[in-house]
Amino acid sequence: MARKRYPIGIQTFDKIRTEDRLYIDKTEYVYRMTHSDSNYIFLGRPRRFGKSLLVSTLQSYFEGKKELFKGLAIEKLEQEWTEYPVLHFSMAMGKHMEKEQLERYLLYIIGLNEKKFGIENDAVDPNVRLANLIMNVYRRTGKKVVVLIDEYDAPLLDVAHEDDNLKNLRNIMHNFYSPLKDCDPYLRFVFLTGITRFSQLSIFSELNNITNISMNREYSGICGITKEELLTQMSDDIDELAKSLGSTRETAIEELKMNYDGYHFSAQSSDIFNPFSLLNCFANQDFGSYWFASGTPTYLINMMRKFHVLPATLGKMYAKSSAFDAPTENMTAITPLLYQSGYLTIKDYDKTSKLYTLDLPNKEIKVGLFESLLPNYLEGMFAQNGDVTIAQMSVLIRQDDMDGALQLLQTFLGTVPYCNVTNHEGHYQQMLFIIFSLLTGYVVDVEVHTPNGRVDIVLLTDIRLYIIELKLNRDAQTALQQINLKNYAQRFALCGKPIVKVGVNFDSTQGNIADWMIEENDKDS
Template sequence: MALKLYPVGIQTFERIRKENKLYIDKTEYIYRMTHSGGCYFFLSRPRRFGKSLLVSTFESYFSGKKELFEGLAIEKLEQEWMEYPVLHFDMSGGKHMEKEQLEDYLSNRLEAEERKWGITHSKRGVNDRLTELITTAYEISGKQVVVLIDEYDAPMLDVAHERKTLDELRNVMRNFYSPLKMCEPMLRFVFLTGITKFSQVSIFSELNNIKNISLDDEYAGVCGITKEELLTQMSEDIDVLAEALEMTREETIAKLKENYDGYHFSPASSDVFNPYSLLNCFDDKNFGAYWFSSGTPTYLINMLRKFKVLPAKIGRSLARSSAFDAPTENLKTITPLLYQSGYITIKGYDKMSQLFTLDLPNKEIKVGLFESLLPYYLEGMYAEEGDVAIAQMSVLIRQGDMDGALRLLQEFLGTVPYCNNTNYEGHYQQVLFIIFTLLTHFVVDVEVHTPNGRVDVVMETEDTLYLIELKLNKSAQAAMQQINLKQYDQRFARCGKPIVKVGVNFDAKKGNIEDWTIEP
C-alpha cells in the first residue's frame, strides 16, 4: 500500500482532502468546540503548528462540506451538517507594516469578503465595514455568522519591543475587532488563533466571555501531532523512514522524539510533536532543523536583547501559569514570549503548588536557538565557519581530546573580529556555553552549585564529566587552582564517570583563549 503524500506547506483542509494527502484527524476537537455552548474561542500556539489548517477545517465544516469529512471522526458525531455564512480573515500578511499600510491591508481583506455578499458601496471605517458585513451576511442568509481570524496578532508581533509603533498598530487592530462584541446576537461562532495575547486589543479587553483554550487539557492536542497519532495514523510512515535511514523502528521513534517531540500545552498534555518538522522529516527522509530554517525569529532576538537574557538562563525553570501566559504589552520577563513562541514548553506540573516546570522542548529547538544567538556574542562570525568549527570540536571531544578541541576553538576565535563590551568573565562564559551546547551530543550547564561555590561550566559526555573554570586576564593555572581549592570535583564524585578538570584563561584584549590546562 502506497503512503499518502505529505501536505508540506499546504494549509487548506479542502485541498488536502481532495488531493488525498495525509491528514491527521483533528475533527473530534472541531465537533467538541462547536458543540460546547460557547461562542468566542482563542487558541495560542507557536508558528508552524497547524493553526491555519485548523481554521481552514472550521471553514469547511461550517460551510457544510460534509463530503470532505468522510472517514474522519466527526462523520459519526455530527448529525445536522448545517451551512453557515463564514467570514475568514488571515492576518499573516499584515506583518512589517506602518499604520497606513495596515489600514489598507485590512481594507483589502474586508473588500474581498464584501464582494461575496454584494456590498459595493461600503462604509468608511474598518469597524463600521465589519459591522455592515456581519449584518448583511446575517440578513441575506437568515443564519448566524461564523467569523474565523487566523494569526490575529501578526501585525503587532514584530513591533512588540517598540512601544510607540506597537500602540499605533494595536489601536488599528482594536478598531477592527471591536464589532465582534456588539454583533454577538448575529454570531454563531468566533475563533481566533495567534501566538501571543495582546490584552489591550478589544477582543480581550472587551469580550469578557471569550474562552482561551490554549492551556486546556481537552484541547492540548488540537494542533501538532501527538505521540498517539504518530504511532497509529503514521505507523507505516515510521517503518518507511526507518528503512530509508537503515535504522530499527525503535531507533527511528527515539530519534523523532529527540528532535521534534517534547511539547506540552496543558498540565496533563500528552506529548506533542512539531508537525512542520515532523512532516518535512518524513518527506525528506532526513533529520533536519526544519522549524528554524522556515523563519528567523527576529522579534524574539530583539526581546532577548531588550531583557538582557543570557543564553544560559534560557531553559529549565519553575513558574505559575500567569508567568508564561501574560499579555505581551506587560512583559516583565521574557518567559511568556519564549513559551508562546515555542522555544520553551511545559515539562511538568505540581498540583499542590500549582507550579509548572518549563524547559526547551527538544534538540531541534535547543540547537537552532543557540545557533541564532551565537552571532550576537561573536560579532562578524560567519555561520558556516562556526558550524564547521563546532562540528570538528564535537568529534575531538567524543574522542577524549579536549586539548585538541580547545586548540581548534582558539583558532576559530582568532578569526572572529574584536567584540565590544566583552571585558567581563560572564561574556566568555556565555560564549563557551553556547558553543558547547551546539556540540549537541553533550549535556551542558553553567554556574552549577557545589558546597564551596559554583562551577562555571559542567559538560557531560557519554563517558566523561568535564568541570570547566574560566578566568579573564589571569591564567589557566589560577582557574585550575580554584577548582582544586574549592574541591568542585567532590560534588560530582558519584556521577559514575571519570572527572576531568579544565582551567581556561581568556585575554580580553585579544578576545580569545590565552591558555588552558587539563587535569584528570
C-alpha cells in the first residue's frame, strides 16, 4: 500500500482531505472545544505547529462539511452538524507594517469576509466594519456567527521590543478586536490562535470570559504530533525512513525523538513532536533542521537582546505559573516567551511551589538557536562558511586534535571583518560556548564551580574532558598557569576520561585568538 502524500506547506483542511493527504486526526479536540462551557477560546502554540490547520478544520466543521470528516473521530461524536456562518481572519500577513499599512490590511481582510456574504460597507474604521459585518451576517442568515482569528498577535510580535511602536500598533489591534464583546448576542463561537499574550487588547482585557487552553492538560496534544500518534498513524512512515537510512526501526525512532521530540505544553503532557520538522524528515528521508530553515523569528532575537540573555544561560530555567500569565510587554524575564515560542519546553512541574522547570526540547532547537545567536558574537558578520568551519572543528576534536581545531578557528575568525573593539572577556566566552555547543554530540558548560574557583569552559567529548581558561589581551601561558595553580583538574578527577588543559588568549584589537597552549593533565599532580 502506497503511503499518503504529506501536507507539506498545506494548512487547509478541505484541501488535505479532498486530496487524500496524510492527516493526523485532531477532530476529537475540535468536538471537545466546540461543546465546552466556553464559547471564547484562545490557544497559544509556537509557529508552524499546526495552528492554522486547526483553524481551517474548525471552519470546515462549522460550515457543516460533514463529508470531509468521514472516518475521523468526530464522525461518531457529532450528531447534529449544524451549519453556521463563519468569519475567518488571518493576521499572518499583517507583519512588519506601519500604522497606516496595518489599518489598510485590517480593512482588506474584513472586505474579503464582506464579499463572501454579499455585504457592502464603506466605513473607514475597522471596528465599525467588523461590528457591522457580524450583525449583518447574523440578520441575513438567521444564525449566530463563528469568528476564527488566526495568529492574532502577528502584527505585534516584531515590535514587542519597541515601546513606542508597540503602543501604536497595539491600539489599532485593540480597536479592531473590541466589537467581539459587544457582539456577544450574535456569536456562536470565537477562537483565536497566537504565540503569546499582549495586554490592553480587548481579547484579554475586555473579554474576561475567554478561556486560555494553551497550558490545559486536556488540550496538550491539540497541535503537533504526539508520540502515540507517531507510533500508530505514522508507523509505516517510520519503517520507510529506517529502510532509507539503512537503520533499524528502533534506531530511527530514537533519532526522531532526539531531533524533533521533547515538547510538553502542560504540567502533565504527552511527548509532542514538532509536526513541521517531522513531516519534512519523512518527506526528504533525512534528518535536518527544517523548523529553523523555515525562518528564525526576529522578535525573539530582539527580545533576547533587550533582556541581555547570554547564550550560556539558554538551558534549564525555572518559572512560576504566574509568569505565563504576564503580558508580553510587561514581562520581567524572557523565560515565558522562550517557552511560548517553542525554544524552551516544560520538563517538570512542582505542584506545591507551582514552579515549572523548562529546558531546550531537542537537538534541532539547540543547534538552530545557537546558530541564530552566533552572528551576534561575530559583530553580525558570520560568514556563510562558518557552519563548515564548526563542522571541521568537530571532526578534528573527534580525532583528538584540539590544536588543529583552534588553528582552524583562528584562521576563520581572521576572515571575519571586525569593526568594534570588545574589551570584555565574557563576550569571547559566550562566543566559544556557542561554537562548542554546535559541535555534534558534545557537552559544554561555562563558569563551572571548583573548590578553588570557576572554570571558564568545560568541554566533554567521547574521549576527553577539556578544561579551558580564557584570557583577554594577556597570554595563553597565564591562562594555563591559572588552571594549574588553582588545580581545576582535581574537580573532574572522577570523570573517567583523560583531562586536557587548554589556555586561550584573545586579542581584543583583532577580535581573534592570539595564542593558545594545550597540556595533558598529570594525574599525579
